[in-house]
Amino acid sequence: MTIAVAIAVALWMTGLVGGFTGTENLQIVNAYALATTKPGQGWNITLTVKNAGTTTATIDQVFVNGIPYDAIILTSTTGATTTTVPVSLGVSLPLTLSPGNSTTIQIFIPLGTSSALSFSSGQQVEIKLHTASGKTYPVQVVLP
Template identity: 40%
Template sequence: MVTNKRLFQAYVSPCSEETPLKDRKAVSPVIATVILVAVAITVAVGVAYWMGGISTQYTQFEKVEIQTGYATRDTLGWEITLSLKNSGSATATITHVFVNEVPIDEAEYASSGFGTGIDQVDDGEMGTDLPVAGLSLQAGASGTVTVYIDYDYGTLSAGTTVNIKLHSAGGMDYIKLIRLT
């Protein structure tokens, strides 16, 4: 015959005090919390480094600084020299030059071999030494752009301030005001 005590022991849950698991110890809640926080911080740092690596690949930018700009005068007109530096992280290509919002269509004067700069500009016109394909500046590189303006162009005279705008292939505009001497 089965006694009540034996029947009771047969149906006792494993969590009851009468089982042999009573002598086992579990991880305390404090230690479990510390381990969980350490794992979470490790994962967060890993994700931050990964996102940082991805963001630098897709967030390169061009930034051309016109460091100096000055105008010199000779017998035929003005020669405006601009010193540039690409302080951005991507290559910048200067494709167009504007004087007072008027585009200069004639380019490559200094490299054509038929004289230099202002000697080649037609009467009443403007020109630049910018290559037809544009002036490409790698990140950190410097360059120079020269603009030639004939004396007979428009109403310009000594003492006039002209707005020189450089336009890049990336759609950026870089502006410098130059006073003609």
């Protein structure tokens, strides 16, 4: 009888603890880059992200080649005109993703250079999604 009660208590405690220890697990299901419709403007990177975990995940930062996307300002010179364009994100952060749900994140990378980065056709770009829990989910995309 004592053994049966001990087993029942152990199973109950396992279920109780398991309810409090959910995990996030973002999966980047699809990642690709397309050149913009106007040649020489830049690229649109599309990421399809799914939360395959058991708890809500909050994406709080996006990095492009190790630099936060909102810190990248690129300059492009055409003739005598120099323009500055930031890398832009098609969603607002933080982005909350419930278990089992998916979302699409679009990142626009303009053609140009900065003091730390330069983007050109054929280049491999690393995109990292950072969550509020401290996890990072990387993906590599080649610019066409």
